[in-house]
Amino acid sequence: MPRGHAHAMKLLMEKARLCLRARQHLGRFEILLREEAWPCMGDLSHLPASRQMNLVDEYGRHMARIARTLFDAIAVDLNLDRTMLSSYLLEDDGTFRIYRYPKCTNANDYLAMEAHTDSSILSIVNQDEVGGLQIWQNDGWFNIEPISNTLVINLGDLMQAISNDEYMSIEHRVSVNESKARVSLCYFGFPTDSCSISSAKYRKFTYKEFKMQMQEDIKAFGSKVGLKRFKIDAQNA
Ligand SMILES: O=C(O)CCC(=O)C(=O)O
Ligand SMILES: [Fe+2]
Numbered sequence: 001m002p003r004g005h006a007h008a009m010k011l012l013m014e015k016a017r018l019c020l021r022a023r024q025h026l027g028r029f030e031i032l033l034r035e036e037a038w039p040c041m042g043d044l045s046h047l048p049a050s051r052q053m054n055l056v057d058e059y060g061r062h063m064a065r066i067a068r069t070l071f072d073a074i075a076v077d078l079n080l081d082r083t084m085l086s087s088y089l090l091e092d093d094g095t096f097r098i099y100r101y102p103k104c105t106n107a108n109d110y111l112a113m114e115a116h117t118d119s120s121i122l123s124i125v126n127q128d129e130v131g132g133l134q135i136w137q138n139d140g141w142f143n144i145e146p147i148s149n150t151l152v153i154n155l156g157d158l159m160q161a162i163s164n165d166e167y168m169s170i171e172h173r174v175s176v177n178e179s180k181a182r183v184s185l186c187y188f189g190f191p192t193d194s195c196s197i198s199s200a201k202y203r204k205f206t207y208k209e210f211k212m213q214m215q216e217d218i219k220a221f222g223s224k225v226g227l228k229r230f231k232i233d234a235q236n237a
Contacts, residue, residue, distance in 0.1 A: 056096065063124050063187035064091040070153060071121060071189065078163050087195040088162060089121050095188045101132070104176040112182070113174035117226060119214060120156035120188040127152065130182040136171040157227045158191060158207065164199035169227070202230045 071089045080088070101112040112132060127133050133144040133152060144152055160169040174182075191197070191207040198204040205213075210230070217225040 056098075059185065060094060060096045060187065063096065064094050064189070066124060066151070067091070067094065067122055067187065067189040074159070074163070074167060078166065080162070084195075087192045088158075088197075089189050090192045090195075091189075093190060093192070095190070097186045097188075099182075099184045099186065101174060101176060101182040101184075103179055103181050105178055107176045107178045110176050111173055112176045115171055115173040116224075117169040117171050118154055118156035118188060119158065119210070119224070119226070120154075120190055121158045121162070122156055122189050123154040124187040124189075125152040125154060126185040128183045130177050130180045132175045132177055132182050133184070134173050134175055141173070156188070158197060158210070161197050161199060161202045161205075161227055161230065164201050201232055202227070203232055205230050 067089060068091055072085060075082075075085055075088070104110055104112070115136065125133060127144075127146050129146050129148070131143065131146045134141040135144060135154075136142070154170050154172060155167050157169045159167045174184075193206065193208040193211075195207045196204060197207065197210075213229050214224045214226070217223070217229070
């Protein structure tokens with residue numbers, strides 16, 4: 001990708017992503033809405049804003065329920081301490097994002113979202129029929145083809161730490177589409193701030209420490225270093 005273009009694209013996407021018209025605490029969820037999201041919500045757009053918000057809130061509650069069910073099943077598999085389950089995944093504090101990725105010519109030269117791992121416990125992605133989500137697998141990028149009425153679950157960094165690397169955080173990115181804008185609804189489940197995470201391969205840290213370290217790294221290096229910071233015997237960047 002030409003360097004100048006990559007930079008311009010990055011700024012553009014950052015701007016688009018951070019262009020939050022509303023950042024509201026609606027009861028249980030922090031909801032981040034991108035300005036362009038509403039017009040493309042199709043059958044929702046004719047509804048009054050308060051009704052749209054109710055739907056978003058309701059959707060978030062369903063996502064929290066699904067996240068809880070999945071996490072609790074994984075917790076049984078991992079034999080996690082049952083008293084810790086509610087702090088490992090705090091249902092009341094999920095983050096819900098609605099993304100709209102504009103169509104873009106020269107799709108091969110650009111990315112809609114750079115490769116990354118989620119910092120969450122787990123994330124639930126609902127992508128539309130345009131597609132574009134890709135995961136890194138077997139040394140290559142693998143398309144997650146959209147399947148209607150199907151959600152994609154991405155495991156995040158904190159799941160990896162809790163599970164002592166048994167459930168690995170997946171690296172993913174979003175490609176751009178030349179002819180169609182893409183919309184995705186993404187829910188991210190997180191622990192409580194004070195939740196203490198420890199496993200054989202990681203030194204003990206709280207979710208709050210993880211977040212603070214991430215913010216420091218982003219400031220210093222422009223991107224997160226992530227779990228490597230907490231890995232025992234790892235060379236910290
Ligand atoms: O839009 C998507 O499908 C994925 C978004 C994503 O990976 C993220 O927000 O972390
Ligand atoms: Fe992600």
